[in-house]
Amino acid sequence: MSRKVATGRRVLADHWPVLLAAAVCVGAWLPFLDRPLTNDESGFLLLGQQWGHGTSLYGNYWVDRPPLLIGIYALVAHLVPFTTSALGPLDSGVKLLGAVAGGVSVLLAGRLADVVATDGVCRRAMVATLAAALLCSPLLGMPEADGEVLAVPFVLAGACLLVQSLLHSKGRRAVLLAAGAGATATSAALVKQNAIDVFVLAAAALFVTRHRMPGTAARLVGFTTGALAVLAAAVAAAAARGTPAPGLWDAVVMFRLHAARVVASSATASTPLRLSHLGLALVASGAALVLMVAAAAVLRDRRRSVLAVPALAFVAWEVVGVLGGGSYWLHYLTGMVPGLVLLVAVARPGLRGRRLLRAMIGYAVVAAVVAWGVLLTTPVVASQDALVETYLRAHARPGDGVVVAFGCPDIVIGSGLHSPYPELWSLPVKVRDHRLRALRRVMAGPQAPRWMVVSGTSLASWGLDVARAQHYLQRHYVEQVTYGDWHVWRRGERTTG
Numbered sequence: 001m002s003r004k005v006a007t008g009r010r011v012l013a014d015h016w017p018v019l020l021a022a023a024v025c026v027g028a029w030l031p032f033l034d035r036p037l038t039n040d041e042s043g044f045l046l047l048g049q050q051w052g053h054g055t056s057l058y059g060n061y062w063v064d065r066p067p068l069l070i071g072i073y074a075l076v077a078h079l080v081p082f083t084t085s086a087l088g089p090l091d092s093g094v095k096l097l098g099a100v101a102g103g104v105s106v107l108l109a110g111r112l113a114d115v116v117a118t119d120g121v122c123r124r125a126m127v128a129t130l131a132a133a134l135l136c137s138p139l140l141g142m143p144e145a146d147g148e149v150l151a152v153p154f155v156l157a158g159a160c161l162l163v164q165s166l167l168h169s170k171g172r173r174a175v176l177l178a179a180g181a182g183a184t185a186t187s188a189a190l191v192k193q194n195a196i197d198v199f200v201l202a203a204a205a206l207f208v209t210r211h212r213m214p215g216t217a218a219r220l221v222g223f224t225t226g227a228l229a230v231l232a233a234a235v236a237a238a239a240a241r242g243t244p245a246p247g248l249w250d251a252v253v254m255f256r257l258h259a260a261r262v263v264a265s266s267a268t269a270s271t272p273l274r275l276s277h278l279g280l281a282l283v284a285s286g287a288a289l290v291l292m293v294a295a296a297a298v299l300r301d302r303r304r305s306v307l308a309v310p311a312l313a314f315v316a317w318e319v320v321g322v323l324g325g326g327s328y329w330l331h332y333l334t335g336m337v338p339g340l341v342l343l344v345a346v347a348r349p350g351l352r353g354r355r356l357l358r359a360m361i362g363y364a365v366v367a368a369v370v371a372w373g374v375l376l377t378t379p380v381v382a383s384q385d386a387l388v389e390t391y392l393r394a395h396a397r398p399g400d401g402v403v404v405a406f407g408c409p410d411i412v413i414g415s416g417l418h419s420p421y422p423e424l425w426s427l428p429v430k431v432r433d434h435r436l437r438a439l440r441r442v443m444a445g446p447q448a449p450r451w452m453v454v455s456g457t458s459l460a461s462w463g464l465d466v467a468r469a470q471h472y473l474q475r476h477y478v479e480q481v482t483y484g485d486w487h488v489w490r491r492g493e494r495t496t497g
Contacts, residue, residue, distance in 0.1 A: 028102075066248070183226035307342075
Protein backbone atom coordinates (compact mmCIF):
# COMPACT_ATOMS: atom_id res chain seq x y z
CA MET A 1 0.00 0.00 0.00
CA SER A 2 2.77 2.42 0.92
CA ARG A 3 4.51 1.69 -2.38
CA LYS A 4 1.34 2.57 -4.28
CA VAL A 5 0.98 5.78 -2.30
CA ALA A 6 4.61 6.68 -2.98
CA THR A 7 4.15 5.95 -6.69
CA GLY A 8 1.01 8.07 -6.81
CA ARG A 9 2.74 10.95 -5.10
CA ARG A 10 5.66 10.74 -7.51
CA VAL A 11 3.32 10.74 -10.52
CA LEU A 12 1.44 13.70 -9.07
CA ALA A 13 4.70 15.56 -8.41
CA ASP A 14 5.86 14.94 -11.99
CA HIS A 15 2.56 15.80 -13.68
CA TRP A 16 1.06 18.53 -11.51
CA PRO A 17 1.77 21.28 -14.10
CA VAL A 18 -0.26 19.38 -16.69
CA LEU A 19 -3.09 18.66 -14.27
CA LEU A 20 -3.15 22.29 -13.17
CA ALA A 21 -3.16 23.55 -16.75
CA ALA A 22 -6.04 21.20 -17.63
CA ALA A 23 -8.03 22.34 -14.59
CA VAL A 24 -7.45 25.99 -15.48
CA CYS A 25 -8.57 25.36 -19.05
CA VAL A 26 -11.80 23.70 -17.93
CA GLY A 27 -12.38 26.41 -15.34
CA ALA A 28 -11.96 29.14 -17.92
CA TRP A 29 -15.00 27.81 -19.82
CA LEU A 30 -17.29 27.50 -16.80
CA PRO A 31 -18.27 31.19 -16.42
CA PHE A 32 -19.68 31.03 -19.95
CA LEU A 33 -22.01 28.04 -19.53
CA ASP A 34 -25.02 30.36 -19.62
CA ARG A 35 -23.91 32.30 -22.70
CA PRO A 36 -26.27 32.06 -25.68
CA LEU A 37 -25.36 29.52 -28.33
CA THR A 38 -23.73 30.71 -31.53
CA ASN A 39 -25.19 30.03 -34.96
CA ASP A 40 -23.08 26.92 -35.49
CA GLU A 41 -23.74 25.53 -32.02
CA SER A 42 -27.48 26.16 -32.44
CA GLY A 43 -27.56 24.53 -35.85
CA PHE A 44 -25.60 21.45 -34.83
CA LEU A 45 -27.79 21.04 -31.76
CA LEU A 46 -30.94 21.38 -33.87
CA LEU A 47 -29.67 18.70 -36.24
CA GLY A 48 -28.72 16.45 -33.35
CA GLN A 49 -32.15 16.80 -31.73
CA GLN A 50 -33.99 15.42 -34.75
CA TRP A 51 -31.37 13.29 -36.55
CA GLY A 52 -33.14 10.29 -37.97
CA HIS A 53 -34.81 9.20 -41.20
CA GLY A 54 -36.13 12.33 -42.84
CA THR A 55 -36.25 14.36 -46.03
CA SER A 56 -32.64 15.59 -46.07
CA LEU A 57 -29.12 14.53 -45.10
CA TYR A 58 -29.47 14.71 -41.32
CA GLY A 59 -33.14 14.16 -40.67
CA ASN A 60 -34.93 17.11 -42.25
CA TYR A 61 -31.89 19.38 -42.47
CA TRP A 62 -28.65 19.57 -44.47
CA VAL A 63 -25.19 20.66 -43.42
CA ASP A 64 -21.70 20.18 -44.84
CA ARG A 65 -20.33 18.49 -41.73
CA PRO A 66 -19.34 14.87 -41.02
CA PRO A 67 -21.50 12.56 -38.90
CA LEU A 68 -19.45 12.21 -35.72
CA LEU A 69 -19.84 15.94 -35.02
CA ILE A 70 -23.62 15.68 -35.36
CA GLY A 71 -23.56 12.48 -33.30
CA ILE A 72 -21.75 14.26 -30.46
CA TYR A 73 -24.30 17.05 -30.53
CA ALA A 74 -27.12 14.48 -30.64
CA LEU A 75 -25.72 12.97 -27.44
CA VAL A 76 -25.63 16.39 -25.77
CA ALA A 77 -29.19 17.09 -26.94
CA HIS A 78 -30.43 13.92 -25.22
CA LEU A 79 -28.42 14.38 -22.02
CA VAL A 80 -28.92 18.08 -21.24
CA PRO A 81 -32.28 19.89 -21.49
CA PHE A 82 -32.42 22.75 -23.98
CA THR A 83 -33.75 26.11 -22.82
CA THR A 84 -34.27 29.58 -24.22
CA SER A 85 -34.01 33.02 -22.66
CA ALA A 86 -34.35 36.65 -23.57
CA LEU A 87 -30.70 36.50 -24.67
CA GLY A 88 -31.15 33.59 -27.09
CA PRO A 89 -30.95 29.79 -27.13
CA LEU A 90 -29.13 28.25 -24.16
CA ASP A 91 -27.67 24.82 -23.58
CA SER A 92 -25.07 24.48 -20.87
CA GLY A 93 -24.24 21.00 -22.15
CA VAL A 94 -22.78 22.44 -25.35
CA LYS A 95 -20.45 24.80 -23.51
CA LEU A 96 -19.57 22.05 -21.01
CA LEU A 97 -18.67 19.87 -23.99
CA GLY A 98 -16.19 22.53 -25.09
CA ALA A 99 -14.74 22.71 -21.58
CA VAL A 100 -14.25 18.94 -21.42
CA ALA A 101 -12.67 18.89 -24.89
CA GLY A 102 -10.28 21.65 -23.81
CA GLY A 103 -9.28 19.91 -20.59
CA VAL A 104 -8.75 16.55 -22.27
CA SER A 105 -6.70 18.25 -24.99
CA VAL A 106 -4.37 19.78 -22.40
CA LEU A 107 -3.86 16.37 -20.76
CA LEU A 108 -3.11 14.83 -24.15
CA ALA A 109 -0.71 17.67 -24.96
CA GLY A 110 1.20 16.79 -21.79
CA ARG A 111 1.25 13.16 -22.82
CA LEU A 112 2.53 14.09 -26.27
CA ALA A 113 5.39 15.99 -24.66
CA ASP A 114 6.22 12.84 -22.68
CA VAL A 115 6.46 10.60 -25.73
CA VAL A 116 8.35 13.16 -27.81
CA ALA A 117 10.69 14.89 -25.36
CA THR A 118 13.24 13.57 -22.90
CA ASP A 119 13.61 16.54 -20.59
CA GLY A 120 10.66 15.71 -18.36
CA VAL A 121 8.72 18.19 -16.25
CA CYS A 122 9.96 21.39 -17.90
CA ARG A 123 8.98 20.45 -21.45
CA ARG A 124 5.71 18.93 -20.26
CA ALA A 125 4.81 22.12 -18.41
CA MET A 126 5.63 24.33 -21.42
CA VAL A 127 3.49 22.26 -23.77
CA ALA A 128 0.53 21.97 -21.41
CA THR A 129 0.65 25.67 -20.57
CA LEU A 130 0.65 26.61 -24.24
CA ALA A 131 -2.28 24.30 -24.99
CA ALA A 132 -4.31 25.67 -22.08
CA ALA A 133 -3.57 29.29 -22.99
CA LEU A 134 -4.73 28.85 -26.56
CA LEU A 135 -7.74 26.63 -25.85
CA CYS A 136 -9.23 29.05 -23.33
CA SER A 137 -8.47 32.20 -25.30
CA PRO A 138 -11.40 34.12 -26.83
CA LEU A 139 -8.94 35.18 -29.54
CA LEU A 140 -9.25 31.60 -30.84
CA GLY A 141 -13.03 31.46 -30.51
CA MET A 142 -13.56 30.28 -26.94
CA PRO A 143 -16.30 29.67 -25.67
CA GLU A 144 -17.65 28.37 -29.00
CA ALA A 145 -17.78 24.56 -29.02
CA ASP A 146 -17.35 24.20 -32.77
CA GLY A 147 -15.87 21.37 -34.80
CA GLU A 148 -12.30 22.59 -34.39
CA VAL A 149 -12.21 22.40 -30.59
CA LEU A 150 -13.99 19.03 -30.59
CA ALA A 151 -11.53 17.60 -33.13
CA VAL A 152 -8.41 18.67 -31.20
CA PRO A 153 -8.53 15.81 -28.62
CA PHE A 154 -8.72 13.23 -31.41
CA VAL A 155 -5.83 14.84 -33.28
CA LEU A 156 -3.63 14.95 -30.18
CA ALA A 157 -4.53 11.38 -29.22
CA GLY A 158 -3.65 10.20 -32.72
CA ALA A 159 -0.32 12.03 -32.62
CA CYS A 160 0.50 10.50 -29.22
CA LEU A 161 -0.28 6.98 -30.39
CA LEU A 162 1.62 7.40 -33.64
CA VAL A 163 4.77 8.78 -32.00
CA GLN A 164 4.59 6.06 -29.34
CA SER A 165 4.36 3.43 -32.07
CA LEU A 166 7.29 4.84 -34.01
CA LEU A 167 9.73 5.73 -31.27
CA HIS A 168 9.00 3.57 -28.26
CA SER A 169 7.39 0.32 -29.37
CA LYS A 170 8.18 -2.74 -31.46
CA GLY A 171 6.39 -5.74 -32.85
CA ARG A 172 2.74 -6.33 -32.06
CA ARG A 173 2.48 -3.41 -29.64
CA ALA A 174 3.76 -0.99 -32.29
CA VAL A 175 1.16 -2.25 -34.77
CA LEU A 176 -1.67 -1.94 -32.22
CA LEU A 177 -0.61 1.59 -31.35
CA ALA A 178 -0.50 2.46 -35.06
CA ALA A 179 -4.02 1.04 -35.44
CA GLY A 180 -5.16 3.27 -32.59
CA ALA A 181 -3.55 6.23 -34.30
CA GLY A 182 -5.42 5.43 -37.49
CA ALA A 183 -8.70 5.11 -35.60
CA THR A 184 -8.32 8.49 -33.89
CA ALA A 185 -7.10 10.09 -37.13
CA THR A 186 -10.35 9.10 -38.83
CA SER A 187 -12.37 10.17 -35.79
CA ALA A 188 -10.87 13.66 -36.01
CA ALA A 189 -11.82 13.92 -39.68
CA LEU A 190 -15.33 12.69 -38.83
CA VAL A 191 -15.68 15.68 -36.51
CA LYS A 192 -14.11 18.27 -38.85
CA GLN A 193 -13.41 17.05 -42.36
CA ASN A 194 -10.20 19.01 -42.87
CA ALA A 195 -8.74 17.70 -39.57
CA ILE A 196 -6.62 15.11 -41.36
CA ASP A 197 -3.57 16.25 -39.43
CA VAL A 198 -2.68 12.78 -38.15
CA PHE A 199 -2.79 11.35 -41.68
CA VAL A 200 -0.31 14.03 -42.76
CA LEU A 201 1.86 13.32 -39.73
CA ALA A 202 1.75 9.58 -40.40
CA ALA A 203 2.64 9.94 -44.08
CA ALA A 204 5.61 12.19 -43.31
CA ALA A 205 6.80 10.10 -40.34
CA LEU A 206 6.55 6.76 -42.12
CA PHE A 207 8.40 8.22 -45.11
CA VAL A 208 11.21 9.58 -42.94
CA THR A 209 11.56 6.40 -40.87
CA ARG A 210 11.13 3.84 -43.66
CA HIS A 211 14.87 3.01 -43.74
CA ARG A 212 15.70 3.80 -40.12
CA MET A 213 13.61 1.24 -38.25
CA PRO A 214 12.09 -2.17 -39.00
CA GLY A 215 8.36 -2.76 -39.09
CA THR A 216 7.32 0.28 -41.10
CA ALA A 217 5.09 -1.78 -43.38
CA ALA A 218 3.40 -3.47 -40.44
CA ARG A 219 2.74 -0.12 -38.79
CA LEU A 220 1.29 1.19 -42.05
CA VAL A 221 -1.05 -1.80 -42.26
CA GLY A 222 -2.10 -1.28 -38.66
CA PHE A 223 -2.70 2.43 -39.17
CA THR A 224 -4.74 1.83 -42.32
CA THR A 225 -6.78 -0.93 -40.69
CA GLY A 226 -7.68 1.25 -37.71
CA ALA A 227 -8.60 4.17 -39.94
CA LEU A 228 -10.81 2.11 -42.25
CA ALA A 229 -12.50 0.29 -39.37
CA VAL A 230 -13.66 3.54 -37.79
CA LEU A 231 -14.71 4.94 -41.14
CA ALA A 232 -16.79 1.85 -41.92
CA ALA A 233 -18.41 1.92 -38.48
CA ALA A 234 -19.27 5.62 -38.79
CA VAL A 235 -20.73 5.26 -42.29
CA ALA A 236 -22.80 2.27 -41.18
CA ALA A 237 -24.07 4.06 -38.07
CA ALA A 238 -25.00 7.14 -40.11
CA ALA A 239 -26.81 5.01 -42.69
CA ALA A 240 -28.81 3.37 -39.90
CA ARG A 241 -30.06 6.84 -38.96
CA GLY A 242 -31.03 7.72 -42.51
CA THR A 243 -27.82 9.42 -43.69
CA PRO A 244 -26.49 7.57 -46.76
CA ALA A 245 -22.82 7.35 -47.71
CA PRO A 246 -23.23 9.11 -51.11
CA GLY A 247 -24.93 12.02 -49.36
CA LEU A 248 -22.06 12.26 -46.89
CA TRP A 249 -19.50 12.28 -49.68
CA ASP A 250 -21.37 15.09 -51.43
CA ALA A 251 -21.65 17.14 -48.22
CA VAL A 252 -18.24 16.56 -46.69
CA VAL A 253 -16.04 16.55 -49.80
CA MET A 254 -17.71 17.74 -52.99
CA PHE A 255 -19.62 20.61 -51.40
CA ARG A 256 -16.40 22.15 -50.06
CA LEU A 257 -14.93 22.20 -53.58
CA HIS A 258 -18.01 23.90 -55.00
CA ALA A 259 -18.20 26.31 -52.07
CA ALA A 260 -14.58 27.40 -52.56
CA ARG A 261 -15.38 28.41 -56.14
CA VAL A 262 -18.53 30.28 -55.10
CA VAL A 263 -16.75 32.19 -52.33
CA ALA A 264 -13.83 33.04 -54.62
CA SER A 265 -16.10 34.40 -57.35
CA SER A 266 -18.92 36.05 -55.42
CA ALA A 267 -17.96 36.84 -51.83
CA THR A 268 -18.20 40.40 -50.57
CA ALA A 269 -15.57 42.62 -48.94
CA SER A 270 -16.46 41.15 -45.53
CA THR A 271 -14.52 37.99 -46.37
CA PRO A 272 -11.05 39.62 -46.72
CA LEU A 273 -11.94 41.77 -43.69
CA ARG A 274 -12.46 38.63 -41.61
CA LEU A 275 -9.15 37.32 -42.95
CA SER A 276 -7.38 40.42 -41.64
CA HIS A 277 -9.08 39.96 -38.25
CA LEU A 278 -7.96 36.34 -38.25
CA GLY A 279 -4.36 37.40 -38.85
CA LEU A 280 -4.54 39.97 -36.07
CA ALA A 281 -5.92 37.35 -33.67
CA LEU A 282 -3.17 34.93 -34.65
CA VAL A 283 -0.53 37.50 -33.71
CA ALA A 284 -2.30 38.96 -30.67
CA SER A 285 -2.88 35.51 -29.14
CA GLY A 286 0.83 34.68 -29.32
CA ALA A 287 0.20 31.69 -31.59
CA ALA A 288 2.08 33.27 -34.51
CA LEU A 289 5.05 34.11 -32.29
CA VAL A 290 5.27 30.59 -30.88
CA LEU A 291 4.95 29.19 -34.39
CA MET A 292 7.88 31.25 -35.71
CA VAL A 293 10.21 30.55 -32.80
CA ALA A 294 9.44 26.84 -32.52
CA ALA A 295 9.47 26.24 -36.28
CA ALA A 296 12.86 27.97 -36.59
CA ALA A 297 14.29 25.75 -33.85
CA VAL A 298 12.90 22.59 -35.46
CA LEU A 299 14.24 23.60 -38.87
CA ARG A 300 17.74 24.08 -37.47
CA ASP A 301 17.61 20.62 -35.88
CA ARG A 302 15.87 18.80 -38.73
CA ARG A 303 18.83 16.54 -39.57
CA ARG A 304 19.09 15.19 -36.03
CA SER A 305 15.43 14.78 -35.10
CA VAL A 306 13.37 12.09 -36.80
CA LEU A 307 10.20 14.05 -35.96
CA ALA A 308 11.35 17.42 -37.31
CA VAL A 309 10.03 17.10 -40.86
CA PRO A 310 6.79 15.33 -39.78
CA ALA A 311 6.12 18.05 -37.19
CA LEU A 312 6.64 20.79 -39.78
CA ALA A 313 4.35 19.01 -42.23
CA PHE A 314 1.80 18.59 -39.45
CA VAL A 315 1.58 22.28 -38.63
CA ALA A 316 1.84 23.29 -42.29
CA TRP A 317 -1.32 21.33 -43.03
CA GLU A 318 -3.07 23.08 -40.15
CA VAL A 319 -2.14 26.48 -41.60
CA VAL A 320 -3.57 25.33 -44.94
CA GLY A 321 -6.74 24.25 -43.14
CA VAL A 322 -7.15 27.69 -41.55
CA LEU A 323 -6.65 29.52 -44.84
CA GLY A 324 -8.59 27.01 -46.90
CA GLY A 325 -11.72 27.35 -44.79
CA GLY A 326 -12.67 30.39 -46.84
CA SER A 327 -14.82 32.14 -44.26
CA TYR A 328 -11.99 32.93 -41.79
CA TRP A 329 -13.81 32.68 -38.46
CA LEU A 330 -11.72 32.95 -35.28
CA HIS A 331 -12.42 29.37 -34.21
CA TYR A 332 -10.51 28.16 -37.29
CA LEU A 333 -7.32 29.03 -35.35
CA THR A 334 -8.08 26.34 -32.76
CA GLY A 335 -7.15 23.81 -35.42
CA MET A 336 -3.52 24.96 -35.14
CA VAL A 337 -3.19 24.02 -31.46
CA PRO A 338 -1.99 20.41 -32.06
CA GLY A 339 0.68 21.54 -34.51
CA LEU A 340 1.99 24.23 -32.18
CA VAL A 341 2.05 21.75 -29.30
CA LEU A 342 4.02 19.21 -31.34
CA LEU A 343 6.49 21.85 -32.56
CA VAL A 344 7.22 22.97 -29.01
CA ALA A 345 7.61 19.34 -27.91
CA VAL A 346 10.04 18.59 -30.75
CA ALA A 347 12.01 21.85 -30.68
CA ARG A 348 15.51 21.75 -29.15
CA PRO A 349 16.71 25.36 -29.22
CA GLY A 350 19.82 26.61 -27.48
CA LEU A 351 19.74 28.55 -24.23
CA ARG A 352 18.70 31.83 -25.83
CA GLY A 353 16.14 30.02 -27.97
CA ARG A 354 14.65 28.30 -24.91
CA ARG A 355 14.32 31.62 -23.13
CA LEU A 356 12.67 33.16 -26.18
CA LEU A 357 10.26 30.24 -26.54
CA ARG A 358 9.30 30.44 -22.88
CA ALA A 359 8.78 34.17 -23.26
CA MET A 360 6.46 33.62 -26.22
CA ILE A 361 4.46 31.02 -24.29
CA GLY A 362 4.33 33.44 -21.37
CA TYR A 363 2.99 36.10 -23.70
CA ALA A 364 0.33 33.66 -24.95
CA VAL A 365 -0.78 33.12 -21.34
CA VAL A 366 -1.00 36.86 -20.68
CA ALA A 367 -2.89 37.45 -23.93
CA ALA A 368 -5.37 34.69 -23.06
CA VAL A 369 -5.95 36.09 -19.56
CA VAL A 370 -6.52 39.61 -20.88
CA ALA A 371 -8.88 38.48 -23.64
CA TRP A 372 -10.73 36.19 -21.22
CA GLY A 373 -11.14 39.02 -18.72
CA VAL A 374 -12.46 41.38 -21.37
CA LEU A 375 -15.01 38.81 -22.52
CA LEU A 376 -16.07 37.98 -18.98
CA THR A 377 -16.68 41.63 -18.07
CA THR A 378 -18.46 42.47 -21.33
CA PRO A 379 -22.20 42.50 -20.59
CA VAL A 380 -24.37 40.17 -22.62
CA VAL A 381 -27.31 42.00 -24.15
CA ALA A 382 -30.21 40.72 -26.16
CA SER A 383 -29.23 40.50 -29.81
CA GLN A 384 -31.47 41.20 -32.76
CA ASP A 385 -31.68 37.44 -33.23
CA ALA A 386 -32.97 37.03 -29.66
CA LEU A 387 -35.61 39.73 -30.20
CA VAL A 388 -36.87 37.89 -33.28
CA GLU A 389 -36.96 34.62 -31.35
CA THR A 390 -38.98 36.24 -28.55
CA TYR A 391 -41.45 37.70 -31.05
CA LEU A 392 -41.97 34.37 -32.77
CA ARG A 393 -42.47 32.52 -29.49
CA ALA A 394 -45.13 35.06 -28.53
CA HIS A 395 -47.02 35.11 -31.83
CA ALA A 396 -46.53 31.71 -33.48
CA ARG A 397 -49.10 28.93 -33.30
CA PRO A 398 -48.31 25.25 -32.64
CA GLY A 399 -47.09 23.62 -35.83
CA ASP A 400 -45.95 26.85 -37.47
CA GLY A 401 -42.83 26.77 -39.59
CA VAL A 402 -40.20 29.45 -40.05
CA VAL A 403 -37.53 30.05 -42.68
CA VAL A 404 -34.64 32.40 -41.90
CA ALA A 405 -33.20 33.94 -45.06
CA PHE A 406 -30.41 33.17 -44.86
CA GLY A 407 -28.60 31.36 -42.11
CA CYS A 408 -28.89 31.98 -38.34
CA PRO A 409 -30.22 28.60 -37.14
CA ASP A 410 -30.19 30.08 -33.63
CA ILE A 411 -33.44 31.86 -34.57
CA VAL A 412 -35.03 28.58 -35.64
CA ILE A 413 -34.14 26.64 -32.51
CA GLY A 414 -34.65 29.64 -30.22
CA SER A 415 -38.17 30.24 -31.58
CA GLY A 416 -39.19 26.64 -30.90
CA LEU A 417 -40.42 26.30 -34.48
CA HIS A 418 -39.30 24.02 -37.29
CA SER A 419 -38.00 24.95 -40.72
CA PRO A 420 -39.49 23.21 -43.77
CA TYR A 421 -36.50 24.47 -45.77
CA PRO A 422 -33.53 22.11 -45.19
CA GLU A 423 -30.83 24.79 -45.50
CA LEU A 424 -30.06 26.38 -42.13
CA TRP A 425 -26.79 28.09 -43.14
CA SER A 426 -26.28 30.73 -45.82
CA LEU A 427 -23.35 29.21 -47.73
CA PRO A 428 -25.21 25.97 -48.62
CA VAL A 429 -28.05 28.10 -49.99
CA LYS A 430 -25.62 29.92 -52.28
CA VAL A 431 -24.04 26.69 -53.47
CA ARG A 432 -27.02 24.32 -53.62
CA ASP A 433 -29.97 26.64 -54.24
CA HIS A 434 -28.57 29.87 -55.65
CA ARG A 435 -31.70 30.45 -57.80
CA LEU A 436 -33.89 29.74 -54.76
CA ARG A 437 -35.95 27.19 -56.66
CA ALA A 438 -36.10 24.84 -53.67
CA LEU A 439 -37.12 27.74 -51.43
CA ARG A 440 -39.92 28.71 -53.83
CA ARG A 441 -41.18 25.12 -53.84
CA VAL A 442 -41.25 25.14 -50.06
CA MET A 443 -43.01 28.52 -49.90
CA ALA A 444 -45.66 27.37 -52.41
CA GLY A 445 -46.02 23.82 -51.09
CA PRO A 446 -48.19 22.14 -48.46
CA GLN A 447 -45.55 22.71 -45.77
CA ALA A 448 -45.17 26.43 -46.51
CA PRO A 449 -43.75 28.29 -43.51
CA ARG A 450 -46.12 30.69 -41.81
CA TRP A 451 -43.16 32.91 -40.94
CA MET A 452 -40.30 34.27 -43.02
CA VAL A 453 -37.40 36.11 -41.36
CA VAL A 454 -35.41 38.12 -43.87
CA SER A 455 -32.11 39.95 -43.41
CA GLY A 456 -32.64 43.35 -45.00
CA THR A 457 -35.46 44.65 -47.09
CA SER A 458 -35.36 41.74 -49.55
CA LEU A 459 -34.02 38.22 -50.04
CA ALA A 460 -31.09 39.65 -52.01
CA SER A 461 -27.60 38.49 -51.02
CA TRP A 462 -24.34 37.87 -52.84
CA GLY A 463 -24.37 34.89 -55.17
CA LEU A 464 -28.19 34.59 -55.34
CA ASP A 465 -30.84 35.12 -58.02
CA VAL A 466 -33.82 36.15 -55.90
CA ALA A 467 -36.27 37.80 -58.32
CA ARG A 468 -38.96 35.09 -58.44
CA ALA A 469 -38.69 34.17 -54.76
CA GLN A 470 -38.87 37.85 -53.79
CA HIS A 471 -41.99 38.29 -55.92
CA TYR A 472 -43.64 35.33 -54.19
CA LEU A 473 -42.68 36.64 -50.74
CA GLN A 474 -44.17 40.08 -51.41
CA ARG A 475 -47.36 38.58 -52.82
CA HIS A 476 -48.07 35.97 -50.16
CA TYR A 477 -46.48 37.38 -47.00
CA VAL A 478 -47.04 40.57 -45.02
CA GLU A 479 -44.28 42.24 -43.04
CA GLN A 480 -45.07 42.35 -39.32
CA VAL A 481 -42.12 43.79 -37.39
CA THR A 482 -38.49 44.82 -37.79
CA TYR A 483 -35.57 44.31 -35.41
CA GLY A 484 -32.47 45.96 -36.81
CA ASP A 485 -31.71 44.20 -40.10
CA TRP A 486 -34.25 41.45 -39.45
CA HIS A 487 -37.69 41.79 -41.06
CA VAL A 488 -40.34 39.34 -39.88
CA TRP A 489 -43.04 38.38 -42.41
CA ARG A 490 -46.22 36.38 -41.78
CA ARG A 491 -48.06 34.42 -44.44
CA GLY A 492 -51.29 36.08 -45.57
CA GLU A 493 -52.54 37.15 -48.97
CA ARG A 494 -52.29 40.88 -49.61
CA THR A 495 -55.53 42.67 -50.22
CA THR A 496 -54.00 45.18 -52.64
CA GLY A 497 -51.30 45.24 -55.26
